Amino acid sequence: MTLITDIRLRRVLDSRGNATVEADVLTESGGFGRGKAPSGASTGEYEAIELPANEAIAKAREEALPRLIGEVHAGNQRDVDAALHAADGTDDFSGIGANSAVAISMAAAKAGADVLGAPLYQHLGGTFRGNEYPTPLGNIIGGGEHAADATNIQEFLAAPVGAPSVEEAVFANAAVHQEVYDILADRDLPAGKGDEGAWAPSVSDDEAFEIMDEAVETVADDFGFAISFGLDVAGAELYDDEADGYVYDDGVKSTEEQIEYIAGKVEEYDLVYVEDPLDENDYEAFADLTAQVGDQTLVCGDDLFVTNVERLQAGINADAGNSILIKPNQIGTLTDAVDAIELATASGYESVVSHRSGETEDTTIAHLAVATDAPFIKTGAVGGERTAKLNELIRIEDNAV
Ligand SMILES: O=C(O)[C@@H](CO)OP(=O)(O)O
Numbered sequence: 087m088t089l090i091t092d093i094r095l096r097r098v099l100d101s102r103g104n105a106t107v108e109a110d111v112l113t114e115s116g117g118f119g120r121g122k123a124p125s126g127a128s129t130g131e132y133e134a135i136e137l138p139a140n141e142a143i144a145k146a147r148e149e150a151l152p153r154l155i156g157e158v159h160a161g162n163q164r165d166v167d168a169a170l171h172a173a174d175g176t177d178d179f180s181g182i183g184a185n186s187a188v189a190i191s192m193a194a195a196k197a198g199a200d201v202l203g204a205p206l207y208q209h210l211g212g213t214f215r216g217n218e219y220p221t222p223l224g225n226i227i228g229g230g231e232h233a234a235d236a237t238n239i240q241e242f243l244a245a246p247v248g249a250p251s252v253e254e255a256v257f258a259n260a261a262v263h264q265e266v267y268d269i270l271a272d273r274d275l276p277a278g279k280g281d282e283g284a285w286a287p288s289v290s291d292d293e294a295f296e297i298m299d300e301a302v303e304t305v306a307d308d309f310g311f312a313i314s315f316g317l318d319v320a321g322a323e324l325y326d327d328e329a330d331g332y333v334y335d336d337g338v339k340s341t342e343e344q345i346e347y348i349a350g351k352v353e354e355y356d357l358v359y360v361e362d363p364l365d366e367n368d369y370e371a372f373a374d375l376t377a378q379v380g381d382q383t384l385v386c387g388d389d390l391f392v393t394n395v396e397r398l399q400a401g402i403n404a405d406a407g408n409s410i411l412i413k414p415n416q417i418g419t420l421t422d423a424v425d426a427i428e429l430a431t432a433s434g435y436e437s438v439v440s441h442r443s444g445e446t447e448d449t450t451i452a453h454l455a456v457a458t459d460a461p462f463i464k465t466g467a468v469g470g471e472r473t474a475k476l477n478e479l480i481r482i483e484d485n486a487v
């Protein structure tokens with residue numbers, strides 16, 4: 087039924103105009119799936135390796151395709167992903183490239199779903215999942231690695247936690263994005279957009295907090311439900327070994343000062359989500375902050391855990407964080423990403439499925455979030471490569487996929 091009969095790989099463009107890998111998987115009973123690899127900019131030190139697209143394609147054609155075509159069933163995701171690891175031969179996909187691996191992994195999952203005639207989220211999560219929908223975290227104001235001369239904190243994220251539906255939540259985030267545009271115009275602060283479609287004004291972090299607070303309050307009144315906000319601090323990008331602290335435009339914060347600063351912002355703005363507030367190597371500092379605010383906000387490890395079960399287990403052992411960001415291309419396959427989600431869930435950690443700053447029109451992460459009952463998905467607020475996922479979530483909720 088789902089024996090893989092062909093795999094085709096090609097170079098396509100991502101949202102930054104860079105080359106990435108697209109994979110088509112075909113099966114003996116006519117199943118078809120297509121997957122495209124995203125790409126990060128504020129990458130974690132411990133992420134799986136992305137090779138230049140042409141090199142990843144050549145290596146995958148040479149090493150992976152012979153292990154998959156005529157050998158493996160697309161319906162058995164663990165077999166597909168085990169074959170990808172065998173083809174790669176390393177522990178970080180530096181052999182065939184995490185970009186070719188994840189494109190093939192996602193394409194195979196879609197081909198398996200296609201043969202079943204089931205939506206991808208049902209194939210991935212089974213019939214007993216798929217009734218819960220994630221709240222979208224919408225990237226509204228951005229800086230850090232995603233935009234020059236903007237905020238030090240990488241992302242200010244709208245969180246429509248009171249929305250009665252995915253549809254309402256998606257439109258609320260778009261309204262917050264528009265409201266911030268209007269506030270910036272009123273303050274005569276023209277702004278372009280960063281990699282993920284967020285506004286990137288040349289404002290201080292404190293002013294960005296004020297603008298976010300004003301915008302979510304206005305839109306919450308308009309929509310009639312609670313809208314909070316959160317952050318991706320991308321602390322590893324701010325942390326500097328030589329400075330022995332977190333480098334901001336207005337000075338360096340020691341680790342203790344950074345913990346105090348973030349805890350203060352959680353209290354002041356009732357933040358519901360704080361991602362990578364500290365450096366990717368500092369489990370202890372993550373644990374200190376989690377002890378302080380973990381009962382009132384998600385303290386999420388992105389660069390800290392890189393969707394990796396070993397790094398997540400170390401965090402669980404150290405009580406570092408209470409949630410993990412899930413990015414299939416950070417670890418290379420859907421099996422590895424789901425293993426991380428299952429470990430997180432078994433350990434009382436939440437999982438937040440996420441896009442990358444370099445994205446495509448691929449919608450896999452929308453299905454993965456629903457398939458795994460993720461409470462949040464981080465995939466922007468506007469922009470074609472972001473609305474592809476957001477609109478797919480609306481279709482899933484509407485049973486129209
Ligand atoms: O830091 C992050 O969480 C991601 C997504 O926002 O950005 P990048 O893909 O650049 O790592």
Ligand SMILES: [Mg+2]
Nearest residue numbers: 318361362388
């Ligand atoms: Mg992040």
